[in-house]
Amino acid sequence: MANNLLAFYVIIGVVAYVVLCFMAKKPAPPHRNLLITIYFCCLAGMVIAGLPVHWHIEFPWQEPIPAAFYAIFGFAACVFLIYFAKGLRLWLPKDYDYYEKKRKGRE
Amino acid sequence: MIEWLHPGLIFIFGTFLIPLFKGKWKQAYLLILPAAALIDVILMYKGVFGTIPYSTWYYPFLDYELVLGRVDKLSLCFALIFSLAAFCMVLYALHVKSSSEHMSEFFYVGGALGVVFAGDLFTLYIFWEIMAIASMLLIWFHGGRGSEVAHRAGFRYILWHLFGGIVLLAGIIMYVAGTGSTAFNAFSWGWGSEYLPSYLIFFGFILNAAVPPLHAWLPDAYPEATVTGAVFLSAFTTKSAVYVLVRGFTGVDILIGIGAIMTVYPIFYAVLENDIRRVLGYSLINQVGFMLCGIGIGTPLAICGTVSHAFCHIIYKGLLFMSAGSVLQMTGKIKCTSLGGLWKSMPFTTACCMIAAASISAFPGFSGFISKSMIIAEAAHFQLGIVWVLLLLASAGVFHHAGVKVPYFAFFAKDAGIKAKDPPLNMKLAMGIGAFLCIFLGVFPQYLYNILPYDPVALGFIPYTAAHVVSQAQLLMFASLAFYVLIITGVYPPEQKKLNLDTDWPFRIWGAKFMIFCKEPLMDFASWVDRGMKRISAYFASFGRNPLRAIRIALSTMMVKALRTFVLEFWWRVFKYYERDLEEAKKLPADKPIETVPLGTAVLLIIILFLLYLVITLMYGWLAP
Structure with missing residues (x-):
């Protein structure tokens, strides 16, 4: 139970961080604020819903925080994904006529 | 009473009558063919043609036998989804006037159904190649501005597939020579040179399944196809490859690793890509990765997961390509950078795209959830830690690019001020059927589970447990949070009007070099030899006269x-x-x-002679008792 509570605080922390990120920006229109509130309530609801669930623990890394493992994993996975993709952007993108130019340049 | 009727041949032979019809009659005829095939498959399920499993339609071929109809639960399941998808897709393509485009679609579907019912390796190969050529034509039909690009992409596509086909044929011939049997069953697998035929066949199969690094043909060519052609392409080539892998290579453990890499590799590209249909192409590879992982694990439950995932995948991926195609057709644009804010003018397409996006991200209550979780659960059950983490990462990734990015940039984001409206009725109907099936299978999974080769519920799998639902919902919601946070903070990479290099880069560069080598030094040498030979022959001719x-x-x-x-x-x-x-x-x-005869004429004569020879051989084979 203590672990679950710990997880809960972690999630609250993440959410609070995001809200702070928002507040640094200029204020949004009111209906948008409502949508955002509902969205964050959903996020918190997901974690709270995880607390009473009987989890099947399959791997050791799930043990410390079973209730919020998937939440943290999902967040971290997407952040990793985007940073990695940003890294790839350094050398993967070329102009649309890249191959055309390569071909024409030799002819 | 007919013994049995091959649904693929309904498509292939029905094709020839398409040009004879016009207007409404043509549309009716186009719908009747897939409907007939669908009814045919349902009758097979009902046991009208015999008790499942059975195999029928034997034909002598050289010293072997072709088996066109091998019917069991596995082939029936794939045949059902193929004919169902064909019906929806033909409905979607009903407004297309070109008979030849419809003909290649029907050949393509017929080829895929032929692969599914093939009971021996020669039949498999014949239908495999029919499928490759018909699908290339679907890419070539892209007219207008993109035709030059589409033409080149189609050529690259067919080069990959002909190469894969030749490797497959080599494998088949070695296998038949080695074992003396042409039956298409599970191949032996192990490490060593005696398994070479299996390796070659495996290579041919995984090339069609678009396994990295052999995948580049898919994101290269599919987005260049016609609006309706891309919808067909999304369903049949890769899924028939999944079918043959289930049939031939269940439990081959290398597929677990291949599948896991395949799920992760394309998601980075999908994040970077600007063309929506190309994003969908990459996410197609990612989804096939889940299926290959299931095949590699190879337990009955994993196979159930693979087959049901293929089933659901064809529907939701078809629906995604349909909505992207509608956007392309109605606005003429398909790049993320030039779209946005279409939800007001295309509400129906938006709703369908959102349903498909929820299904592909495996949101609880949609079709992806009831199939994908089976494979992930099996990976966890066998303690495949790294694979499990990769599959989860890919689940979050697929939600991110296909579930959020595609609907967000096409229908929401900032308004690009495009005037458009929802597509014509036939396209809307097809999308409606797809969206209905996505939700229906998600809510009532037992209808899908009943037709699988094994019964997942009897094997102890229940999709809607609290742990499954909450874990998946947490994963997806917090993945969306990450997307949101990164967009707000400006970390998210903005869409670029660029092309991303993929594994076909060396082939395209060296290929161009090779072509130049052929054009210049090699042709010079050839014409030098040619001139010399002509002089010698001219001398002999004048000497003789x-x-x-x-x-x-x-x-x-x-x-x-x-x-x-x-x-x-x-x-x-x-x-x-x-x-x-x-x-x-x-x-x-x-x-x-x-008087000289051009070389081409001589080659043509030789080919005609060979063809005659082949026909006579085959006729003799059929006529001989």
């Missing part, structure tokens, strides 16, 4: 050449004599120019 004259010319020429180098006053007369003689000899008759 008038030997005396030829000898006289040769002698005179030789003498003139020999003397010209050191013409002194003394030799002048002799030189003049030979020169005059040469002119006189040339004036003699019988020196018509030789």
